[in-house]
Every structure is written in structure tokens, then in C-alpha cells.
Amino acid sequence: MANVSHRGDMSTHPDVPEMRDRYDRVLGGRDVALVDGPVFLLGLYCAASPWIVHYSASQPSLMTHNLIMGIAIGLLALGFTRAPERMYGLSWAMCALGIWMIIAPWIVGSGPDKGVIINNIIIGALALVLGLVCAGTAMRSTPRP
Numbered sequence: 001m002a003n004v005s006h007r008g009d010m011s012t013h014p015d016v017p018e019m020r021d022r023y024d025r026v027l028g029g030r031d032v033a034l035v036d037g038p039v040f041l042l043g044l045y046c047a048a049s050p051w052i053v054h055y056s057a058s059q060p061s062l063m064t065h066n067l068i069m070g071i072a073i074g075l076l077a078l079g080f081t082r083a084p085e086r087m088y089g090l091s092w093a094m095c096a097l098g099i100w101m102i103i104a105p106w107i108v109g110s111g112p113d114k115g116v117i118i119n120n121i122i123i124g125a126l127a128l129v130l131g132l133v134c135a136g137t138a139m140r141s142t143p144r145p
Contacts, residue, residue: 035137036081039094039130043074046101046123053119055112062109062116066123069104073097073127080134088138094131098124 047070050056050063076094079087101124105112112120 035130035134036077038126039080039134040074040077042123042126042130043070043072043077046070046073046127049119049123053115055116055119059109059112059116062105062112062120065104065108066120069097069101088134091131091134091138094134095128096131098126098128098131100124101127 045052047067049070050059050066056063073094076087076090076097079090101120104124105117105120109116
């Protein structure tokens with residue numbers, strides 16, 4: 001039985017190249033941990049925002065809209081984490097969701113007040129920025145022939 005307990009520098013461990021290759025394969029060469037967590041949290045907040053900002057009774061259609069959009073953003077984040085090599089192409093969809101969240105109070109809502117508008121603009125702007133970060137990460141890490 002081989003002695004694999006090294007008490008010093010990890011670079012001398014015999015499995016370091018294999019562990020690095022496996023780590024690169026799992027992450028797909030992308031910085032998923034820096035982007036996916038905030039995207040998921042944004043989706044959770046978007047889904048809960050009608051109850052946090054207290055417009056679930058005054059804007060029922062916008063309440064349903066934000067709930068569905070929050071779930072969609074959260075599912076995108078889970079997809080980015082679970083299968084980044086296949087899902088990062090959808091980072092532009094995240095940008096589109098952000099733009100839609102910005103204009104949704106006037107299209108989906110009926111006479112939204114200032115709090116509702118500011119809430120959706122902030123959610124939309126964050127979704128747009130995070131979508132651009134996802135797209136930039138995907139473009140930076142895509143292998144070029």
C-alpha cells in the first residue's frame with residue numbers, strides 16, 4: 001500500500017495533474033462560482049419581491065410575472081452551475097430577461113407606483129449586468145481553433 005499522506009507541498013503529490021484536469025473539466029474553464037451564486041440569489045429575490053416590497057395585492061399580474069421570472073432566473077443559475085458548457089450560451093437570454101424586467105412594470109402592471117418601478121429596474125439592471133458577465137465569461141473561456 002502506497003503512502004499518500006504528504007505533509008508538505010501538495011505539488012509533489014502524484015495525482016496533482018489528474019486532479020487539475022478533472023477540476024478544469026468540471027468547471028469547463030469558467031468562473032462559475034463567481035457568477036452563478038449571485039444569479040441564483042437575484043432569482044430568489046425577484047420571485048419573493050412582490051411580498052418583500054408589498055405589492056402583491058395592488059399589482060396581482062405583476063406579482064405573478066415576477067414570481068415566474070424569478071423562477072426562470074433561478075433555473076438559469078442552476079443550469080449554469082450544473083452544466084456550464086451547455087448553458088452559458090443562454091447567458092444572452094439572461095440579458096433579455098433583464099431588459100424585460102426593466103420595462104415590465106408598464107407593460108404587465110397597471111399603474112405601478114414608484115417602489116414597484118424602482119424594484120423592477122434594479123432587478124432588471126442586475127440581471128442585465130450578470131448576464132453580460134456570464135456572456136463575457138463564456139466568450140473568454142470558449143476554445144478557439
